[in-house]
Amino acid sequence: MTEFNDFFKSAFTVDNAIFGFDEGDLKILLIKRGEAPYKGKWALPGYFVYPSEELDSAAKRVLEELTGLRNVFLEQVETFGTVNRHPFGRVITVAYFSLIKISDYNLQPASIAQKAQWHSISKVNDLAFDHLEILNACFQRLKWLVRTRPVGFELLPPQFTLTALQHLYEAILETDLDKRNFRKKILSMNLLIDLEQTQEGVAHRPARLYEFDRNKYHQFCDEGLNFELKESKKKEAKRAAAHRKKMLQAAV
Amino acid sequence: MTEFNDFFKSAFTVDNAIFGFDEGDLKILLIKRGEAPYKGKWALPGYFVYPSEELDSAAKRVLEELTGLRNVFLEQVETFGTVNRHPFGRVITVAYFSLIKISDYNLQPASIAQKAQWHSISKVNDLAFDHLEILNACFQRLKWLVRTRPVGFELLPPQFTLTALQHLYEAILETDLDKRNFRKKILSMNLLIDLEQTQEGVAHRPARLYEFDRNKYHQFCDEGLNFELKESKKKEAKRAAAHRKKMLQAAV
DNA sequence: CTAAAGGTGTGTCGTTTTTACACTATATCC
DNA sequence: GGATATAGTGTAAAAACGACACACCTTTAG
Structure with a gap:
């Protein structure tokens, strides 16, 4: 088993594309990063997955800490793991997307959430890390899903x-x-x-x-x-x- | 950054559901594990992702080492990361599926491949790790894909x-x-x-x-x-x- | 050389689904 | 009471789908 030790030096995160709908416009909830790396840039809300935490739970946690919402639509989309996507080391991220009713949403008082803001999806063109790519993948998934299942109601x-x-x-x-x-x-x-x-x-x-x-x-x-x-x-x-x-x- | 050190103790693997078609039967290529854990059980071919290796490349590598094939249909499906799915530690796995022409396939001489064998998909009912769940997810994906894009030809x-x-x-x-x-x-x-x-x-x-x-x-x-x-x-x-x-x- | 076996290849019609398209109805505001 | 603004409704033509049956080739066995 020692031969495998070199493999156990990676981390993984979840990132969550949280979609909302308001005033005829599809929106995405972004966070302005307060710390390096990419300090000051907008990013998808996400965090490291704790060692004994399930992936889905981590995605739920990120969502709930930020919005206070539970029991909303949340689904895994795709995993992104480009070698140098994160400056701290090898970090792969599992992308989730969720659909929430903006009317239900109340910004949580937590400090992390104070920099959260809804953005029109059509105007987002620069994000931290590879989050623009992730957002695109999630948006494609949403497009597909809306034709397949009546998920519109979630929004x-x-x-x-x-x-x-x-x-x-x-x-x-x-x-x-x-x-x-x-x-x-x-x-x-x-x-x-x-x-x-x-x-x-x-x-x-x-x-x-x-x-x-x-x-x-x-x-x-x-x-x-x-x-x-x-x-x-x-x-x-x-x-x-x-x-x-x-x-x-x-x-x- | 030291605060994040605890997160950098995980590993990740790729597992590949390789589908083939022969004699009217849909088949999956499995490997009989020669080592612990799950020694002697059939499993999807997979391996750890090297520290400086892309996820897609790792999936390609696993496929090529086993079958000698390149440039075949290969797509990411879903990521599985249940906390205790691997006895060595926290290991999440990114599942891929590929479609190959069995007629092109030649078992590579590498020792790892000597235990590889095609199995009728309908008869697989017990695999190492959570591979049965992974196989099911990949099979569902194939079912969906075959209605959506003309991928049948790949097989x-x-x-x-x-x-x-x-x-x-x-x-x-x-x-x-x-x-x-x-x-x-x-x-x-x-x-x-x-x-x-x-x-x-x-x-x-x-x-x-x-x-x-x-x-x-x-x-x-x-x-x-x-x-x-x-x-x-x-x-x-x-x-x-x-x-x-x-x-x-x-x-x- | 004939017949049986076994898989190939083809057409139509009724039903359902999809698409294109334009005007009337009802409420508020002034 | 007229202007404005959105709600709400039907139909006809075209396309896609689904059900369905039999003649055609080629080989093989007798």
């Missing part, structure tokens, strides 16, 4: 209008969507509860409010993860028939 | 029949597919070159041979990675019009 307040939801999708996908087709599709998923209430205090016709139906979402996940390319019914039937035939012959 | 010999391709898809997706619909779909992608040759030495009507068109594949990737949920053409036109108008006004 909106509990009650929202269809227009708000559409704007969110447009911000993530960086495209425009057709209003009628969007509504048709979203409503056909049956994941929304019509609250039969409307907005108040807007200077125009108020929109209906909807809520996300978590129960149906879980059904959706359980059934729907085998999407696309359906099984051939005919072959299935044939196979069953062949099987029955064999059984019959065996019986004779 | 077949350069020339293949449509039936062979279909069997490959069926093995990966663990389902049956309709022959006519499958052919329609695959051929409509225009990624296959009809070699205008047929099989030889088979005891039935020989099938046509096809080749994968790498040029078209690259086009496909460049254009096609923005699949689904198309942009509204109308709004796009509107935006362009608004932009032109602004430019005009600015010019005046």
